[in-house]
Amino acid sequence: MQGCERPIDDIDHPERHANGGESTRANGQGVCEGHNLTKEAPGWRTRVSDPRPGRHEVETVTPTGDVHRSQAPPALPPPA
Numbered sequence: 001m002q003g004c005e006r007p008i009d010d011i012d013h014p015e016r017h018a019n020g021g022e023s024t025r026a027n028g029q030g031v032c033e034g035h036n037l038t039k040e041a042p043g044w045r046t047r048v049s050d051p052r053p054g055r056h057e058v059e060t061v062t063p064t065g066d067v068h069r070s071q072a073p074p075a076l077p078p079p080a
């Protein structure tokens with residue numbers, strides 16, 4: 001999530017699988033364990049707001065209605 005410097009612990013679905021979110025690259029997000037557990041708490045919502053490759057933006061809405069958008073970092077080049 002935006003501003004988090006911790007390593008990725010969990011690869012998850014921004015749009016929950018239980019709510020019909022597909023297991024696709026476009027609906028994937030890598031987050032630390034703490035943020036993954038937080039976004040599963042009541043009142044939190046996440047969705048992919050821009051699935052374009054090279055952008056992949058996830059929108060997070062907190063229980064107070066604050067909206068945060070974060071983008072995946074640039075992809076690493078393929079190994080030489």
Ligand SMILES: [Zn+2]
Nearest residue numbers: 001004032035
């Ligand atoms: Zn985090």
